[in-house]
Amino acid sequence: MPELARFAVFGNPIAHSRSPDIHRLFADQLGLKLSYEKIAVPEDDFEKAVADFFQSGGRGLNITLPFKMRAARLCDELLPAAALSEAANTLWYRNGILVGDSTDGAGLLQDFEQLAWTLRQRRLLLIGAGGAARGVLPSLLAQDPKQIVIANRSSQRAVDLAEQAGDPRVLGLSLDALAEQGVFDLIINATSASVSGALPTLPNGIVGKDSACYDMMYAAKPTVFMEWAMARGVQACADGLGMLVGQAAASFHHWHGQRVQIGPVVENLRRQMGQEA
Numbered sequence: 001m002p003e004l005a006r007f008a009v010f011g012n013p014i015a016h017s018r019s020p021d022i023h024r025l026f027a028d029q030l031g032l033k034l035s036y037e038k039i040a041v042p043e044d045d046f047e048k049a050v051a052d053f054f055q056s057g058g059r060g061l062n063i064t065l066p067f068k069m070r071a072a073r074l075c076d077e078l079l080p081a082a083a084l085s086e087a088a089n090t091l092w093y094r095n096g097i098l099v100g101d102s103t104d105g106a107g108l109l110q111d112f113e114q115l116a117w118t119l120r121q122r123r124l125l126l127i128g129a130g131g132a133a134r135g136v137l138p139s140l141l142a143q144d145p146k147q148i149v150i151a152n153r154s155s156q157r158a159v160d161l162a163e164q165a166g167d168p169r170v171l172g173l174s175l176d177a178l179a180e181q182g183v184f185d186l187i188i189n190a191t192s193a194s195v196s197g198a199l200p201t202l203p204n205g206i207v208g209k210d211s212a213c214y215d216m217m218y219a220a221k222p223t224v225f226m227e228w229a230m231a232r233g234v235q236a237c238a239d240g241l242g243m244l245v246g247q248a249a250a251s252f253h254h255w256h257g258q259r260v261q262i263g264p265v266v267e268n269l270r271r272q273m274g275q276e277a
């Protein structure tokens, strides 16, 4: 029997990763057979583990925390989103060259499309200035928003990220300075605060009932940020499960050249998460 094409996600820790389930569900949609493992890589071994994986015939890798920036430095060629964010979550070989992309932004946009949220000429607030915020910023800018305000607990990181974007529509601020900014059309929580059930300190005036609110974190029940928004009358609220599936779909497209549907996979994972809760 021919060996199955091999894919994997490298991270540390990795036990929580849903990527193997997602890629199996994508493969099922197309009747493909493949192997996709999650592999915990020791911090010191990352570069060697990547080289070994591809030398032994591996076809594609996803990379998650804490290795995305090291992955980008290993690549011979970076696609624009990875070059701008200096981080890669998807690796593969093309004509003997190691290529890297960052698909978080594409995943977020694909989810916005599913939700029918448009960004054109809208005022956006991106809370957080870590890897996730940095990774999605170029994709958000490409949607022709009116303005993107980046606000972060450590305000200098927000100011630096805005400066790096080099675009007059992007402004970096402290969370405190948000009180003077008025209502936003879309607020994206790209902080890791929700992971520990915390909420960044946010003024009430930034959100109205017609605002949309998105938390990149996902869970079986609404996150604290979603609860904050719903308590202020927001109806368009979503967590980051669709983004997770969307970024995986973009990786899948790089490796297999085929588009998959994200909706049924999001529903399947949502059911699984409900059963686990």
Ligand code: NDP
Residues within 6 Å of the ligand: 104, 107, 127, 128, 129, 130, 131, 132, 133, 152, 153, 154, 157, 190, 191, 192, 193, 194, 195, 198, 199, 200, 201, 216, 217, 218, 240, 241, 243, 244, 245, 247
């Ligand atoms: P980083 O560690 O790179 O950045 C964390 C960010 O959160 C920083 O801006 C930090 O601020 C801020 N922060 C953390 N705790 C608090 C708090 N209590 N109050 C205010 N701000 C806080 O993480 P990532 O950028 O990689 O990830 C951010 C989130 O996005 C995570 O929840 C992650 O799970 C999610 N994510 C989801 C994806 C998806 O597909 N759905 C993909 C990628 C990420 P400071 O700079 O001041 O420390």
